[in-house]
Amino acid sequence: TQLLEQSPQFLSIQEGENLTVYCNSSSVFSSLQWYRQEPGEGPVLLVTVVTGGEVKKLKRLTFQFGDARKDSSLHITAAQPGDTGLYLCARLERKLIFGQGTTLQVKP
């Protein structure tokens, strides 16, 4: 089983702060996806990264794929309470293999 490790597991910050969460694997990703999941809902895709070194931006969210395609990071600038949720990385093969997620709480 090719495990995904996400860190930190929990993060509680104040509105306006910046944060970075990480996703690591011992093996190379063919492609990696980041999802956000809110309580009582299913995961919603934020981004897919495929190329080593790739950087994608989604408003205040910046996603980076490591050069060796074994790790990825999600950076949020000036976090807002609406960013609160569970952030999941997943490797996409014929199915999705998820990490355990980072629970983010942004306090007003």
Added chain:
Amino acid sequence: EPEVTQTPSHQVTQMGQEVILRCVPISNHLYFYWYRQILGQKVEFLVSFYNNEISEKSEIFDDQFSVERPDGSNFTLKIRSTKLEDSAMYFCASSVGLVEEQYFGPGTRLTVT
């Protein structure tokens, strides 16, 4: 915007009973999936389904589980004899292609007592 729907939103059942969880995938999607998420744990793949047959299944998907597409719109997950450890959120997802974006439904919370 098209979305995956699931019913019921919450199902409570007694151990040993059969349950059927229902999903309506997005209409032009060809690949269908079930995932589950035990409280506090990660989302886990159960099974994928294409062209009216199972494409892939995980170790979790044992003989107690089955999937079916009984008509052109519904996709169901049946658990024949539920166990306490089957309590979880069950998510249905669908995609146009095998490595295309998967769209998730809101989930069914299954509670086995």
